Amino acid sequence: MRAHRGRVVLVIAALVLLATLLLAAGIGAVRIPVGEGLRILLSHLPGAHLARTWPEPHETILWQIRLPRVVLGALVGMALSVAGGAYQGLFKNPLADPYVLGVSGGAAVGGALAIAFLDRMHLKTLGPVPLLAFAGGLLAVTVVYRLASVGRRVTVVALLLAGVAVGSLMISLVSLILVITRPLERDIIIFWLMGGLSGANWTKVGWMLPYLAAGLAALLCYGRELNALLMGEETAAHLGVDVERLKRMILIVGSLLTAGAVAFSGAIGFVGLIVPHMVRLLVGPDHRLMLPVSALVGATVLVAADTAARSAFGATEVPVGLVMALAGGPFFLWLLRLKLKAAAGA
Amino acid sequence: MIGIRKVRAMALALVLTVSVLAGCTGSATQTTPTPASTPAPTAKVTTYPVTLKDDAGNSVTIAQEPKHIVSLAPSNTELLFALGKGPLLVGRTDFCDYPADVKNVPSVGSLFPPSYEKIVAAKPDLILMMGGSADVKKKLADEYKLPILTLEPKNFDELYNDIKLLGAAVNAQPQADKIVADMQAAVKEITDKTAKATAKPAAFYVASDDPIFTAGSGTFIDALITMAGGTNVGGDVKGWAQYNLEQLVAKNPAILIADNATSVDQLKAKKGWDGLQAIKTGKVYGISDWNLMTRPGPRLTQGLKWLAETIHPELFSK
Secondary structure, eight states: OHHHHHHHHHHHHHHHHHHHHHHHHHOSSSOOOHHHHHHHHHHTSTTOOOOOOSOHHHHIIIIIIIHHHHHHHHHHHHHHHHHHHHHHHHHTOTTOOTTTTSHHHHHHHHHHHHHHHSTTOOOSTTOHHHHHHHHHHHHHHHHHHHHHEETTEEOHHHHHHHHHHHHHHHHHHHHHHHHHSOHHHHHHHHHHHHOOSTTOOHHHHHHHHHHHHHHHHHHHTTHHHHHHHTTOHHHHHHTTOOHHHHHHHHHHHHHHHHHHHHHHHOOOOSHHHHHHHHHHHHHOSOHHHHHHHHHHHHHHHHHHHHHHHHHTTTTOOOOHHHHHHHHHHHHHHHHHHHHHHHHHHO | OOEEOOHHHHHHHHHHSOOOOTTOOTTOOOOOOOTTOOOOOOOOOOOSSEEEEOTTSOEEEEOSOOSSEEEOSHHHHHHHHHTTOGGGEEEBOTTOOOSGGGGGSOBOBOSSSBOHHHHHHTOOSEEEEOSOOHHHHHIIIIISOOOEEEOOOOSHHHHHHHHHHHHHHTTOHHHHHHHHHHHHHHHHHHHHHHTTOSOOOEEEEESEETTEEEEOBTSHHHHHHHHTTOEEGGGGSBSEEEOOHHHHHHHOOSEEEESSGGGHHHHHTOTTTTTSHHHHTTOEEEOSOTHHHHSOSTTHHHHHHHHHHHHOHHHHOO
């Protein structure tokens, strides 16, 4: 019965995501007629031979600009939501988000350094910003983990404290970089820090896709253990869970997922914190269902918000995190009030 | 078609075309590889394809006279209009605000980021950018194969070169030469007067008063203050930079220059600044439009004139 309900929820979430992806591909600063857009998409299927009846720029816009952005948005949304959901379970702290261990701070330092000083470098395929952001993010988490662990044991409270401390250290380093760079780079860094998907291309999607698939699969495998952890570390250990190993694995996979997402899109806020909460309110705390649904909803939310960010104000783009916070924040609060009232009434 | 190519590939392309590049002045490179090329005609008409070396160090080959131009910098937009080629613009940024005709050109957003969709849809055969924005530049050039010319003048000489470079790129060389000549004449008229000044008053440019930001050495404002017969107090810091209040008080500027007219009263009433000579003598002035002193273009001479008359009113009174 429960398993059946879970499947229904998953199918609905997947359908909503699919509809959002299609809609997002159809909306943009430049209007492309639906029929024309579909023909362009079909022409890229292997083996398809369609006469090019559409203007050349439309193909570039749809296939090279809009579609990779939509797909990358979905992947990043999935990564952040699942990492956030797993962290909230691990830390048993509702304020935990993917950035709680300093990934975003470290990535910000790496990204800011790359923008400020390697501006003119032209590395093949990726460029210096994602690489340095990724490296910075992982470096910060490693420092946090080493600080918080004594021998083989690592306590959750120590992790959170070290994460906050290292995070603020990183923020001050970013401020330092901002002070010493030229105004133009400073602007780029500031907008990069807000996070966004405008840099998307198929190369980045190609890097992100297998990486995300592996990370998601790994985290989803720990649903049962995370459920046990909800009852406390000791109880979980009695149930046969190797708690220290579980913590390490969640931290490693979660950090890798988050660092990957931040490398390509900057630190996009909100989605990794709110989506898991939203999903928990809707489907309950069982991680075996909550995590995969979070992945689907996270992708939906980020793609929808990004579509608004890049098309709602004509050619002028607004930061996607801003759209999510403005539109998603009130919705989440409304959901929270509803649940609180229901709980009080029951 | 037009494209930014590596120098080698470009040289090859040039062998195939009898290119006449001699009309290009400024930093336009003459990379005609045929040693037997005849002395170039002096007609000020650009013959396409033309290869120009831009301020980013790229060799940009423009195959045909540009008909659809996107400008991603207010300074470039303004220059293009000054060259009489404003009607070729098919896209500009939200920040392009001069001349008034830019309102008729559709915006492609900000630079952070621009709308790539709008840019591609405009089918530009030339994109004008300024320095920085490496992320945007890389995307436009590598992914969408769009030709980019970068103009990033850091002083008057580079600005003159860049005006001629742009003139060569869009086949407006006589106009470019005229703008440069006019600017040089205007500058000479003013600097001839300010050269006679016996004192060089210390002037401080207030880009922001909390925190204090100023224009240091290497900025156009630094050059303008010097040309106007003043001494830039902020000249001891590099570029646009934060400035220390203690240092400002110690240097005790005789004149404060605000980047807009409305903050003059605010500066005069500012706590902690009341000891400054400029405040005591009331020599606090705001320019009507700060772009006259910051945006590389023909209007810089207006900024210079205002500044010279402000710093040395005695030299300009009739």
